Amino acid sequence: MKSLVIKDLHANIGEREIIKGLSLEIECGKIHAIMGPNGSGKSTLSKVIAGHPDYTVTSGEVLMDGENILGMAPDERARKGIFLAFQYPMEVPGVTIANFLRAAVSARLPEGEELEATEYYQRLYEKMDLLEMDRSFTARSVNEGFSGGEKKRCEILQMAMLEPKYAILDETDSGLDIDALRIVSHGVNVLRSPDRGMLLITHYQRLLDYIVPDVIHVMVAGKIVMSGPKELALELESKGYDWLTEEEPAPAV
Amino acid sequence: MSIPLFTDEPVRAAARQLFKSLPMPGRLDEAWRFADTKALDMSPFEAMPAPIDGDPARFVKRSRGLTETAGKMIFANDQLLSREVLDASLAQKGVIWKPLEIAAAEHPELFAKHFMAHGAPLGSEKFAALHAASVKTGTFLYVPRGVEIDLPIEVFHWLSGEKNSSFPHTLLIAEANSKVTLVDYFTGAQPDASGLAVGFNDLYVGEGAQLNYVCVQNWSLQTLAIQVNNTVVGANASAKSLNVNLGARYARNESASQLIGEGGRSDMLSVTVADGDQVFDQRTFQDHLAPGAFSDLLYKNALDGGARTIFAGMIKVEPDAHRTDAYQKVRNLLLSDNAEANSMPGLEILADEVRCSHGATSGQIEPEELFYLLARGISKNNAQRLLVQGFLQEAIDRIGNPALAEKLGEIMRAKFGN
Numbered sequence: 001m002k003s004l005v006i007k008d009l010h011a012n013i014g015e016r017e018i019i020k021g022l023s024l025e026i027e028c029g030k031i032h033a034i035m036g037p038n039g040s041g042k043s044t045l046s047k048v049i050a051g052h053p054d055y056t057v058t059s060g061e062v063l064m065d066g067e068n069i070l071g072m073a074p075d076e077r078a079r080k081g082i083f084l085a086f087q088y089p090m091e092v093p094g095v096t097i098a099n100f101l102r103a104a105v106s107a108r109l110p111e112g113e114e115l116e117a118t119e120y121y122q123r124l125y126e127k128m129d130l131l132e133m134d135r136s137f138t139a140r141s142v143n144e145g146f147s148g149g150e151k152k153r154c155e156i157l158q159m160a161m162l163e164p165k166y167a168i169l170d171e172t173d174s175g176l177d178i179d180a181l182r183i184v185s186h187g188v189n190v191l192r193s194p195d196r197g198m199l200l201i202t203h204y205q206r207l208l209d210y211i212v213p214d215v216i217h218v219m220v221a222g223k224i225v226m227s228g229p230k231e232l233a234l235e236l237e238s239k240g241y242d243w244l245t246e247e248e249p250a251p252a253v
Numbered sequence: 254m255s256i257p258l259f260t261d262e263p264v265r266a267a268a269r270q271l272f273k274s275l276p277m278p279g280r281l282d283e284a285w286r287f288a289d290t291k292a293l294d295m296s297p298f299e300a301m302p303a304p305i306d307g308d309p310a311r312f313v314k315r316s317r318g319l320t321e322t323a324g325k326m327i328f329a330n331d332q333l334l335s336r337e338v339l340d341a342s343l344a345q346k347g348v349i350w351k352p353l354e355i356a357a358a359e360h361p362e363l364f365a366k367h368f369m370a371h372g373a374p375l376g377s378e379k380f381a382a383l384h385a386a387s388v389k390t391g392t393f394l395y396v397p398r399g400v401e402i403d404l405p406i407e408v409f410h411w412l413s414g415e416k417n418s419s420f421p422h423t424l425l426i427a428e429a430n431s432k433v434t435l436v437d438y439f440t441g442a443q444p445d446a447s448g449l450a451v452g453f454n455d456l457y458v459g460e461g462a463q464l465n466y467v468c469v470q471n472w473s474l475q476t477l478a479i480q481v482n483n484t485v486v487g488a489n490a491s492a493k494s495l496n497v498n499l500g501a502r503y504a505r506n507e508s509a510s511q512l513i514g515e516g517g518r519s520d521m522l523s524v525t526v527a528d529g530d531q532v533f534d535q536r537t538f539q540d541h542l543a544p545g546a547f548s549d550l551l552y553k554n555a556l557d558g559g560a561r562t563i564f565a566g567m568i569k570v571e572p573d574a575h576r577t578d579a580y581q582k583v584r585n586l587l588l589s590d591n592a593e594a595n596s597m598p599g600l601e602i603l604a605d606e607v608r609c610s611h612g613a614t615s616g617q618i619e620p621e622e623l624f625y626l627l628a629r630g631i632s633k634n635n636a637q638r639l640l641v642q643g644f645l646q647e648a649i650d651r652i653g654n655p656a657l658a659e660k661l662g663e664i665m666r667a668k669f670g671n
Contacts, residue, residue: 050628074627075628075630078630090619092639092640093646095639103629104629104630104631141643158629
């Protein structure tokens with residue numbers, strides 16, 4: 001069975017350990033959600049999987065369909081099928097969405113093959129319609145001057161165009177009003193597929209009303225401390241996270 | 254008694270004499286600070302452009318500009334190869350678009366008034382004299398009062414052959430309330446041939462007129478290139494100029510803009526892609542002579558390898574130029590530890606109620622920005638190229654012509670592709 005497997009992962013930023021022996025398996029076709037308090041290492045996990053150079057993996061493995069990706073450069077991981085929807089997407093002044101995505105889509109073509117422009121735009125417009133994005137967005141610089149909601153829609157647009165095998169959505173709900181949340185969630189739900197696994201990282205239960213996960217994990221202090229069905233989210237919503245941290249207090253950050 | 258022309262031998266002899274008598278710039282000249290003046294040795298080059306050998310059609314074929322233009326002239330080694338005439342309706346309205354020497358003979362009074370009338374205020378007097386002694390041709394464009402030319406006009410200058418020289422000249426007069434866009438392409442025919450190019454521009458923008466001027470400098474990488482640009486901006490007129498600097502071993506660019514009328518506006522834009530051991534030496538002058546005028550300079554340099562840029566800019570607000578707005582911004586993007594950007598912004602304010610600012614910054618590609626592109630599967634090389642183009646795009650977009658911006662992007666990508 002195809003899956004993204006994280007095995008006893010330990011990762012540092014500088015000398016400080018943030019991920020402390022985390023294990024998780026995201027099966028193709030499933031949506032997993034990770035919830036947890038601030039500072040538990042949720043965003044770090046997403047960046048480690050994507051290959052951010054600031055983090056050092058000290059032990060453990062991340063296997064995509066059986067292949068260890070930790071030795072790969074971030075761009076190679078992405079071309080193999082990893083996608084990270086950023087919590088804070090970067091502004092890229094002077095690079096239009098059309099050119100940015102064209103470069104990303106072209107990077108996935110076999111050597112020597114050129115992107116067919118008409119088809120590319122057709123597909124781009126189709127995905128933009130799905131996310132209720134005005135077509136004028138193609139000529140705008142990536143994320144520059146975008147509202148919070150526009151940035152998150154742009155992340156999902158990229159996911160829709162790049163069709164990853166495994167997508168990690170880091171706090172995609174943060175900074176969204178209810179309309180934007182509905183549009184973004186719809187975009188994600190459309191991309192749900194038997195050929196794709198997803199990991200939603202969120203602080204709030206709200207997102208999970210719109211994108212219903214198969215499994216929920218609770219992350220505290222760099223580890224998964226509890227996993228369960230979607231109803232777990234409601235329990236966390238009413239009880240908060242404190243009861244989970246009593247046995248193992250989170251280190252001061 | 255007839256007016257002397259630049260083609261007259263006594264005029265050229267006097268210029269030659271002046272060139273000889275003026276000293277070579279030295280290390281101690283303030284106008285040449287930071288420049289390696291040894292790079293200015295002209296002795297290897299032909300004193301006069303040698304004619305092209307072989308079939309001129311190959312240059313015409315290689316002169317690929319915009320799809321839609323109002324007119325096109327192509328020169329190689331200061332020899333006219335091709336000229337697409339303007340639309341008949343424009344000629345009827347009195348637009349004059351001719352090779353320089355022909356226009357000079359037909360309109361000596363305009364040349365007497367405007368041709369090289371402002372000299373070289375930023376240090377290249379000696380090379381201006383050389384230009385005057387050696388210029389054979391170029392373009393003359395006269396746009397009468399109220400005439401608007403919607404499509405750009407293009408001029409190609411090729412420099413072909415080893416140790417050859419070229420002295421391109423553009424004289425443009427946009428009369429009151431006229432509108433025009435002119436693009437000069439300077440290109441080396443062989444990428445590694447050494448050469449000398451000493452170019453000169455006179456741009457006059459009359460009251461309420463709008464000029465867009467773009468110069469794409471893509472001489473061969475062994476060229477010594479000196480370019481002097483003088484722009485005069487009238488009341489309520491707008492002059493936007495963009496220099497795209499790609500070629501040459503050492504390229505000196507002196508751009509002066511005189512704001513002589515109230516409410517005039519000058520946008521001085523430049524993008525430079527420097528790599529290898531290229532040196533781009535940029536000197537600018539925003540000269541506010543009239544009250545209530547506006548000038549805005551934006552120079553963007555991307556430097557890789559062991560390349561170097563020098564920027565020295567002066568904003569001068571003359572005593573009567575009250576209510577001046579003048580801005581000057583230089584941004585350097587350093588892609589290599591060996592690249593070096595020198596910036597010397599300057600201000601001299603002699604009037605009241607003036608708003609001026611200047612600033613120069615140097616930075617590198619933001620690691621988080623790079624990671625964002627990598628995380629989308631874009632290779633590191635391509636990601637850097639995209640980010641450099643993005644960095645330069647701000648200045649290109651200010652010209653406000655998407656087709657032209659696309660063309661310039663294409664020309665720049667060809668340099669990145671090397």
